[in-house]
Amino acid sequence: MTDSRDQSNESTERSGLIEQLLAIGTALSSTHDLGALLTLILAKSREITCSDAGSVYLVDRSGQEPLLWFKVAQNFSQPAASFQEFAMPMTPKSLAGYVALTGESLNIPDAYNLPEGVPYQLDRSFDRSISYRTRSVLVLPMQNQEREMIGVLQLINRKRKPDTKITAENALDVTQPYLDWEKRVLQSLASQAAICIERNQLQESIENLFEGFVKASVQIIETRDPCTSGHSERVADLTVRLSQEASAVTIGKLQPIYFNDRQTQEIRYAALLHDFGKVGVPEAILGKQKKLFPMQLEVVRNRFALAQRTLEMECAQSKFRHLIEHPSHQGRHHGEAACSHCQQLKRLDEKLAQAIAQLDHYWTVLLETNEPRILAEAPLAQLRELAQYTYRDIDGTLKPLLSEAEMTQLSVQRGTLTLAEREVIQSHVTHTYEFLKQIPWTKQLQNVPAIAYGHHEKLDGSGYPLGLKQADIPIQSQMMAIADIYDALTAGDRPYKRSLSLPMALKILKQEAAQSKLNGDLVELFEQRQVFAVLGHSG
Numbered sequence: 209m210t211d212s213r214d215q216s217n218e219s220t221e222r223s224g225l226i227e228q229l230l231a232i233g234t235a236l237s238s239t240h241d242l243g244a245l246l247t248l249i250l251a252k253s254r255e256i257t258c259s260d261a262g263s264v265y266l267v268d269r270s271g272q273e274p275l276l277w278f279k280v281a282q283n284f285s286q287p288a289a290s291f292q293e294f295a296m297p298m299t300p301k302s303l304a305g306y307v308a309l310t311g312e313s314l315n316i317p318d319a320y321n322l323p324e325g326v327p328y329q330l331d332r333s334f335d336r337s338i339s340y341r342t343r344s345v346l347v348l349p350m351q352n353q354e355r356e357m358i359g360v361l362q363l364i365n366r367k368r369k370p371d372t373k374i375t376a377e378n379a380l381d382v383t384q385p386y387l388d389w390e391k392r393v394l395q396s397l398a399s400q401a402a403i404c405i406e407r408n409q410l411q412e413s414i415e416n417l418f419e420g421f422v423k424a425s426v427q428i429i430e431t432r433d434p435c436t437s438g439h440s441e442r443v444a445d446l447t448v449r450l451s452q453e454a455s456a457v458t459i460g461k462l463q464p465i466y467f468n469d470r471q472t473q474e475i476r477y478a479a480l481l482h483d484f485g486k487v488g489v490p491e492a493i494l495g496k497q498k499k500l501f502p503m504q505l506e507v508v509r510n511r512f513a514l515a516q517r518t519l520e521m522e523c524a525q526s527k528f529r530h531l532i533e534h535p536s537h538q539g540r541h542h543g544e545a546a547c548s549h550c551q552q553l554k555r556l557d558e559k560l561a562q563a564i565a566q567l568d569h570y571w572t573v574l575l576e577t578n579e580p581r582i583l584a585e586a587p588l589a590q591l592r593e594l595a596q597y598t599y600r601d602i603d604g605t606l607k608p609l610l611s612e613a614e615m616t617q618l619s620v621q622r623g624t625l626t627l628a629e630r631e632v633i634q635s636h637v638t639h640t641y642e643f644l645k646q647i648p649w650t651k652q653l654q655n656v657p658a659i660a661y662g663h664h665e666k667l668d669g670s671g672y673p674l675g676l677k678q679a680d681i682p683i684q685s686q687m688m689a690i691a692d693i694y695d696a697l698t699a700g701d702r703p704y705k706r707s708l709s710l711p712m713a714l715k716i717l718k719q720e721a722a723q724s725k726l727n728g729d730l731v732e733l734f735e736q737r738q739v740f741a742v743l744g745h746s747g
Contacts, residue, residue, distance in 0.1 A: 246266075256390070256394065257346070258368075259363040260285055260365035261286075262362055265359050265362070266279050267298065276296050276298045276302075276304055278291075303362065308359075313348045313391060315385070315391050320341075320342070339375065341376040346394065351398075361394070367382055422477060426481070428484075429483050433486055441480065442699075443688065446691035450687045451684065453733055455467050457733070475659065478657075483636060485639025485641070489635065493632050512567060522600075523556050570594045582621065634664070640661070641661040659685050660688075661674075667725055668725055694713055697716060710740065
């Protein structure tokens with residue numbers, strides 16, 4: 209009868225252990241944070257074996273010599289003891305180092321009384337620092353399926369009763385050695401844990417790799433367009449902060465909005481890469497600071513110089529022709545200034561001076577209209593007058609001082625870009641989308657292309673490239689649009705425009721919202737929660 213009861217208890221115990229291991233396996237598989245994963249592994253291992261304390265070490269092979277990183281520690285009896293991460297050489301002198309190097313597990317009944325001849329020993333300084341006594345120790349290798357060493361699991365002091373607190377005085381009475389079946393069970397769990405840790409490290413490596421790719425992409429954008437250096441990072445910071453503030457709203461129209469950590473990362477990547485398509489825009493247009501390109505202005509300047517030289521040459525020819533046609537005037541006394549001959553030469557000089565003055569005036573008008581500021585009606589009228597001006601080229605033909613293309617560029621009412629150039633700039637959004645679509649995004653980041661694609665759309669359909677209306681524009685894109693415009697208004701690194709003050713920038717954002725171009729609720733939140741403070745701007 210007793211044997212039957214014992215067998216029944218043992219069967220129930222094993223059944224419970226199997227259920228517990230299955231639950232642990234599920235928990236390990238669903239944990240993605242490395243710190244949480246290591247904590248879970250150690251906690252469950254201690255729970256199964258009734259261990260008072262334990263620690264987890266990870267192998268680090270990134271340097272010339274492999275290291276063991278002391279990552280996690282737990283101690284039921286000394287919960288207040290401080291544990292800090294540290295690295296130690298992977299040598300057989302320590303218990304964890306020996307197991308990491310050999311792949312053998314250690315089941316030690318009393319760590320203070322080790323067998324003679326073993327290379328390892330227990331460092332008792334930690335015990336002394338917290339008035340503790342390490343007795344039974346189980347040290348297990350954590351290896352992946354290829355038997356590669358990932359880390360070491362170390363359990364300390366298997367207790368007779370779970371709630372007992374161990375001291376240096378009672379350790380021998382309340383602890384007991386680890387059993388072989390516990391070693392076998394824990395070895396299986398350690399192998400599973402190793403695979404989970406490796407998966408986690410691989411995921412972390414992939415994320416670090418992608419983070420590096422994103423930063424490199426942003427660097428490429430800024431190399432192409434140095435005038436907007438830092439713009440992508442600032443827009444990302446603003447958009448992420450706005451999304452976090454929106455997630456915290458508990459009433460009103462914004463209440464349904466919520467982004468978890470992965471979705472916030474998705475927003476960040478989309479914002480960092482929103483201008484990547486600028487790599488497909490010609491640099492001359494991308495960094496155009498004035499209406500004419502520098503080389504164009506130089507060509508026009510040479511044309512003006514040639515026109516002036518032509519006027520001077522024509523004047524000289526007219527004087528020479530006059531002298532030839534009126535030889536009787538030659539030899540007259542120098543004092544006869546009122547003679548018709550001298551008057552004619554004076555008229556020619558005056559005419560030349562007027563023509564050169566007119567040319568200088570036209571050049572001043574051209575330089576004024578070449579600036580990116582709003583073009584007034586008076587300079588525009590003078591520009592049209594200049595467009596009618598012709599000069600005689602070196603081949604004798606009459607040519608306009610300004611070409612039709614140059615006139616089109618100088619006639620731009622606002623900014624520096626012609627309609628055709630603006631369309632080229634705007635094409636960067638499509639280039640961005642086509643580029644981002646090529647990346648095999650994970651499920652958590654699959655919306656990055658669509659979010660970046662919509663950052664220049666307006667709620668009333670007046671945006672580009674698709675002319676979407678509010679219902680079709682992702683809310684993340686609506687947030688990014690506000691961040692993008694705010695940074696464009698306040699950035700001080702653009703030589704073709706002055707930066708605006710915070711109040712003026714907010715005023716423009718609110719005007720855009722009033723005209724149904726930006727989301728008014730988000731603009732209000734942007735101002736009320738001082739989202740701009742993330743850039744160091746104070747309200």
